[in-house]
Amino acid sequence: MTNYQTRTRIKICGLTREQDVDAVVAAGADAVGFVLYPPSPRYVTPQRAAELAKRLPPFVTPVLLFVNALATDVIAACADMPCAIVQFHGEETPAQCWEASAQGRRPFLRAARIPLGDSGGFDLVKFASDYAKAQAILLDAHVDGYGGGGKTFNWSRLPPSVNSHLVLSGGLTPANVTDGILQVRPRALSLSVDVSSGVEISKGIKDAEKIHQFVAAVRTADAQLAKSHHVHLPAA
Template sequence: MTVQRTRIKMCGFTREADVQAAALAGADAVGFVLYPPSPRHVSIERAAELAQLLPAFVSPVLLFVNDSAERIRQACAAVPGAVLQFHGDETPEFCEAMSQATGRPHLKAARIPLTEAARFDLVKFAEIHQKAQAILLDAHVDGYGGGGKTFNWSLLPPSVNAHLVLSGGLTPANVADGIRALRPRARSLAVDVSSGIEAGKGLKDADQIRQFVLAVRAADNAS
């Protein structure tokens, strides 16, 4: 039986050593938050510096929340090869226009209510954002993510015609459960972690980074 390899994105990096630890541990993508109110925020210039540390085939991801087209273009010019992540209230038309203007693929975050996940129409959301490379599932919290909250995975639709990225409150302890719950429901499944590998907001823990990757790989091997 072929083992499905779950892609791993780690987000909210602010320090060189943490970026290097993520790449060394086996992360497929490393995210930089360009949303000023976030405690994990970095400037475009800082994101560019950190992205230069990434080896080949580890993708930088730039996270935006309701940002301007001009600033998105500036960030793309500064960070070659970055994937765009739209984590706010951006319309499908805006996301698609920015992908076309920058030549970069994009992810669109679906903010799933913590207490009423079943009422969120993920099938419809994926349909209207069908030009996205993947739909990122995050808990709907104040501050647009990074709150370390987990929504009820079991309440999501049994089948979604999209590539999904599971986010929101993932840790080395629960990521395998998330993979088992969501992989059968999507075209493919990746995972995204931020607070679950931190010693403090924006300050990653190298051991937690390694443990997270090991937990994902164990889940893959058990599937």
């Protein structure tokens, strides 16, 4: 199912500081995430997110994370960030995602909250089908609150084949992301990864060295997959 010639895309989420945005760009990540959910310790206002996003060079994508926000608030927050992708991380229905993404004119991700322990109790195939208009389904551990809990769900319990682009999240670190990619990538059309707490000093404060280590571990997984499938990966 998977195209192994595709480089694993990387998103670093929960950024709050200029130096962290710069560190993510320097490490070679593909996307940066801004949390627009006020209860989160990583929360930034839409205005602050737009200010930080101005530091991004071309081809590094800002992602705006919302939790059960009004469609009007999502659309307003996106107004100053025409290149942003929206991430829905709450209980948003397919219809609500469609409305808040300006009826599909704004690409969006839909987070699937995978139970800890026995992940077999969650029907990911049906979830992906219900949210077929999403650009990808983001897999996160189901913890108290919404995301950023540093918990890893059981990757081996995921379905063997999901007809969707997936983003692996939930408790990823430089130490485990290689294994996560090797386990999950064969199950999807493509796989990206998303990390927040795994590259932090404290909530919302990133560590540049951990970011570089995380990116290096992702590239290690790519190299292993390319070798095992006898393909040549394009230069990053």
